[in-house]
Amino acid sequence: MPNLQVETPGSISQVNKTTRQRECSKEQTPRRTNRRYGRCRTGYRTSWRISAILSLLMVLSACSHVSYYAQAARGQLEMVMNRESVAALLNDSSQKPELHVALNKAEQIRNFASHSLGLPDNKTFRYYSDVGRPYAVWNVIATPRFSLSPRTWCFPIAGCVAYKGYFAEANARALDKSLQDEEYDTFLYGVSAYSTLGWFSDPLLNTFINYDELSLAGLIFHELSHQVIYVKDDSLFNEAFATAVEIEGLRQWIKHTMTETVFQKYLDNRKKNQAITQMVLSFREQLISLYQGFHTNMTFSEKQNQKKQLFANMKSEYADITRSGQGTAYYDWWFTLPLNNAHLMAVATYYDLVPAFSELIKQSENLPAFFRKVSAISELEKEQRVRTLESYLNGN
Numbered sequence: 001m002p003n004l005q006v007e008t009p010g011s012i013s014q015v016n017k018t019t020r021q022r023e024c025s026k027e028q029t030p031r032r033t034n035r036r037y038g039r040c041r042t043g044y045r046t047s048w049r050i051s052a053i054l055s056l057l058m059v060l061s062a063c064s065h066v067s068y069y070a071q072a073a074r075g076q077l078e079m080v081m082n083r084e085s086v087a088a089l090l091n092d093s094s095q096k097p098e099l100h101v102a103l104n105k106a107e108q109i110r111n112f113a114s115h116s117l118g119l120p121d122n123k124t125f126r127y128y129s130d131v132g133r134p135y136a137v138w139n140v141i142a143t144p145r146f147s148l149s150p151r152t153w154c155f156p157i158a159g160c161v162a163y164k165g166y167f168a169e170a171n172a173r174a175l176d177k178s179l180q181d182e183e184y185d186t187f188l189y190g191v192s193a194y195s196t197l198g199w200f201s202d203p204l205l206n207t208f209i210n211y212d213e214l215s216l217a218g219l220i221f222h223e224l225s226h227q228v229i230y231v232k233d234d235s236l237f238n239e240a241f242a243t244a245v246e247i248e249g250l251r252q253w254i255k256h257t258m259t260e261t262v263f264q265k266y267l268d269n270r271k272k273n274q275a276i277t278q279m280v281l282s283f284r285e286q287l288i289s290l291y292q293g294f295h296t297n298m299t300f301s302e303k304q305n306q307k308k309q310l311f312a313n314m315k316s317e318y319a320d321i322t323r324s325g326q327g328t329a330y331y332d333w334w335f336t337l338p339l340n341n342a343h344l345m346a347v348a349t350y351y352d353l354v355p356a357f358s359e360l361i362k363q364s365e366n367l368p369a370f371f372r373k374v375s376a377i378s379e380l381e382k383e384q385r386v387r388t389l390e391s392y393l394n395g396n
Contacts, residue, residue, distance in 0.1 A: 075167025083129035123201035135190030138172035159232030187342035195226035221249035244357030356389035
């Protein structure tokens, strides 16, 4: 999910001003919550949201960040203006057969998300938009050379997050270079989809519509989860929560639609990924200890050589894993990158708390019951949230 949570786009005069009423009944999962499961917001107009963004930009006009918010506004509006109803496209015989097949599968997954998983039943992913590029946005993560404490950026609504996103790749690359010049480790990567936390009806995009079935389902479940629970200034909590829901959603989708063989293959691949992730996180802990042990009279070269050696050891261990047939496609790609601290932060953000959330799912009657428990946890202070989640791993 990108960090720009003032989400909307440019060319304001073209905005469709029709009302998008959204009902929230007792039977329906609330459309979006912010640290409170069950708070429902309805009846927003697209024009009101665009106006709100413009007002914010006017307030920020004397600020050096105005160009950043402007590009975000333009990018979001272009996405909204180019979208078409999935239902209409499915009834349009002139559409390419492969798009029709992909949209039909996405519609089935979307319906399952709300009807079987209790995820929001709204217009998110009920539209399709071709943005004409390979990714929706490009994100940049940055950490100091000898620290795993990430640089953070703060924004309205989303709060402070450990990445910064742009709709144009060139802008992200410019930030990436600037941060490297300031001696940060960086990781620039494309993002196929993100959530506006229910402020807009996020469409299906050309950047992911042709994913294989499980990847597409996982993405839809993950992004819808951000509309259920989102805690400002806590990326680790938010992404781990959404990842845990994604995993459980896929488990249920596979059992509902596929054979036992496919389900077992999925579970086997997940176990491989989890084992490799734990290996990567163990090296992250070694790096933390290494950096904490650096003393002031050490030279830069001495520090850098010790750091490089640990990363080399991690790559060597993964090579052993692949030779034993336990590698995965994702980590095959990941280990080809020029790895640094920032890459490890990306892994930590999405996986650190996932086991605890997954254990809480097992202890819950269903996902809506799980959502209620997580909502209560989300009200706690950050350190207490982590302790409470970790207690589930200890059998408490």
